[in-house]
Amino acid sequence: MAAASNRLDRFLARRLQRSLKQIRLDLVKGRVKVDSELCDEPAQLVNQFTRIDYDGQVLQHNQPIYILLYKPVGVVCATKDAQHKTVIDLIDHPQKHQLHIVGRLDLNSSGLVLLTNDGRWSSALTDPKQKVPKVYEVEVEQPLTASYVTAFAEGMYFDYENLTTAPALLTILSTRTARVVLTEGKYHQIKRMFGRFRNPVLKLHRISIGHYHLPSDLHVGEWRKHYVKVAVY
Known part of the structure; x- marks a missing residue:
């Protein structure tokens, strides 16, 4: 892009x-x-x-567009979908069909999604070499222990793809909630990492991508344009 x-x-x-x-x-x-x-x-x-x-x-005379959106559970990160409402459907902007999604969330996850028509900006945010931190709040079914912190920090090997995840920072917030910081975005990575402990993820919510944070006054399903003074590529 x-x-x-x-x-x-x-x-x-x-x-x-x-x-x-x-x-x-x-x-x-x-x-x-x-x-x-x-x-x-x-x-x-x-x-x-x-x-x-x-x-x-x-x-x-095209203008770059940068949008922050609070994705609800049940909405898909896609431009079109025959079964579900998409993040594009939530946006009321004349050029919304020119936008693409920066960092997808699955159907049952919520939180910050970025959209833009600036491919260089989105590539810089999603390039694994840049190690842009993405922060999530997670609620799981079973109690958390210090062993989770160690396992996430060491990385986990997934034989299906023959890869080891990059070190991730897990901070226990309460008995069954944690904050997780990733610098990559493998398929369903957080759910699969907790799956190693046979501990299902009940809620997954993204609060930031790099230095772009979900605004505290942005409600579920809402969006707003964001002014990027200098787009870093």
């Missing part, structure tokens, strides 16, 4: 259905503006959020 950069002359040639030679002459003649500034450089790199004007006509 990354927002790829492209040469200005190639973008204009495709958009205007003109040859590269014609486009380069237009650039020399001062017919093109990039981000409201005259540009005569064919190799200037542009992306989906670069404003481009040609002869005073706006060819592209």
Whole structure:
């Protein structure tokens, strides 16, 4: 989903259905503006959020969108679903169908979900190499002990995928509740890790992804636009 950069002359040639030679002459003649500034450089790199004007006509003026959503239990992290309401269904925004989901939660989990049209931003948050922390509150069926803390910190081997999970921080909050911090996101990872203790997860709730936190005044099923001053890629 990354927002790829492209040469200005190639973008204009495709958009205007003109040859590269014609486009380069237009650039020399001062017919093109990039981000409201005259540009005569064919190799200037542009992306989906670069404003481009040609002869005073706006060819592209997309704005990045960043949304925080409080996902309820029973809603799926998908753009379309034949059986369940989706996170996209909860959003009232004219460009909602251009958005993709950053960090999914399963049907029976709740909490913070991020949505955006900025592929570079979402890739930076979900790239395992970046080790972006994701924080969850978990309620389980059976009492927790110090052995859970040790096992999560050491990582667990799953033979089906032939992988060992990265160390995870588990903090016991009460007899049957804990806070878990992951820096990766394997399939149903938290439920499977507690499954090693044959201890079913009753509730799973995400409170943050990196430095993006679920706002305390955002209610279940609500969403809001978030202003990202500088999107870190």
